[in-house]
Amino acid sequence: MEDFSPSDLKTILHSKRANMYYLEYCRVMQKDGRVLYLTEAKHENQYFNIPIANTTVLLLGNGTSITQAAMRMLAQAGVLVGFCGGGSTPLHMSCEVEWFTPQSEYRPTEYLHGWLKFWFDDEQRLAAAKTFQQARIQFLEKVWNKDRELKLEGFDFNNDAIQTALSTFNKRTGDAKKQSDLLLTEAQLTKVLYRFAANNTDIKDFTRQHQSTDKANDFLNHGNYLAYGLAASCLWVLGIPHGFAVLHGKTRRGALVFDVADLVKDALVLPWAFICAKENATEQEFRQQVLRAFTDHKALDFMFETVKQVALQHYTAEAIEAQNL
Template sequence: MSTRARRDLGTPTLAMLPRIADSLSFLYLETVRIVQDDLGICAQVESPRGTERVYLPAAALSCVLLGPGTSITQPALASFARNGTSLVAVGAGGVRSYAGIMPASLTTTWLERQARAWADDEERLAVATRMYTHRYGAPEGGMNLAQLRGMEGQRVKALYRILAQKYGVKRFRRNYDPSAWDSQDPVNLALSAANSCMYGVVHAAVLALGCSPALGFVHSGTQMAFVYDIADLFKMQVTVPLAFSLHASANPEREARQALREQFRLLKLMPGIVTAIQQMLDPSAKGESVDRTSDITHLWDPQAGLLPSGVNYADTIAPGDDPWAP
């Protein structure tokens, strides 16, 4: 088989790619070199037995977490991009650096909905209120955003107290300090690790929808604001109870990642994340397909709406209206 034939067979098409809701959640790698060969993307590691290879199901992965000691080649990175897989570089000491990749053919439908809601103060408040309501139910008496934040803080403290009593953890206090990562107690360490994985998977879902991770409704001022918004919808039910259950673990980071991956599979969290993003931005769009791509580019006009691109509109200019005419 020729090199070109292998390349063509390895290039994914829209029909070949799984829906983001059906894909695997994330894969954590460390101390490996990720390369592309004729058969696909593989992780290589040197051992006394020579170079060992494990091939990665790139088309079925939502997110790849690149841990310390990991390197990746440009061809492998390009293959992940073609498959729409998000990459998350996990730095030493818990400092995370997020890198997002999205297909160029992805539709902008959800991005436009997000941008319209974010730019309108009333709509932004409505989305933020839906996010609080999704977690704690409809507020009584038309609470404002400040009151909702206060109610959230009370609920979080109450949940910490209940879980601490359940697992026999004394005097728990949430403490996240990237500069002192290894000095955290097991619960905080497990919670930090699980939350980082959750952010990576939510980031992948946000990109798969074509949304902007930076346009948040509750959070703001960071390129990950919308990711934090959506992740908060799930942390109290998923990562927080998981962290407390690992209070006696000797390796809470690793066990948190493994347990979270299993919960994503058993609880079908990826479809839930996709649905939550849709419902927060537009409750009327429940059940709408999220895996639409578009090879069609339009031109925007404030009066005429969308117009076809690739058309020369010189004949539509009335005589005397051309500002560049001699």
């Protein structure tokens, strides 16, 4: 059988990769041409393999370390690596860098060129933001109408309160004259979704708090950061810097990650955060549920499709062909 080099692993499309890992209290290393993580048990050390060819994001939490050799293999396989706090939140690293991004001189450039082609025009950037907002609702409709588990938990897309809120959302989104109008409309819809989810799961007096100890808020924070990992991976693969946001503030260097993550948060993270809080699930159980939902509903695929559509909307076939010469 012919041997593969780590760089050959990048031939597996990132949008088709299945795994996103959060590790804590372990050591990540390279051994016999594989990337492993080592945990210290009471009587012996245990090694577990990380299938880097099928992995998009590796989050390293409390008590972790990584060797240079492992980092080299992860970079060659195109795996995004980030350091974070406990439970995968918050993301942090020295020098205000959130992600180690593998270096490659041969990533596609047409998506960056297409993005910049419209980004400096206020009207076109607003139109792209509206496209993102419309896409997130389409994904919400698709997921909530398809997912039997969510339906059994009462998350019905055709609920009167949801439809009324979406009708208002669609009208105000279409009428929006600037990004702040869209953000206000988004905030109003999100409040309705929170209220609907809280009532649906019998969680009393819910208030969204980013610094909180109640499970629903903790799970929302946790799930959102998992979505940020997928979004960062999508943008790295397409070669679009995180600072070129279309909706969130232009002065925030990671704002485009928030834009892309928002495509899937309402549909997947929000309902499962409340369901798992109602069931008093552990952090690990919630994480496994959300990651499974991401895979089942092809969340990363949807991010790629949406970002590529927006990036290439003003990019001619002739320009794409010229890039490939």
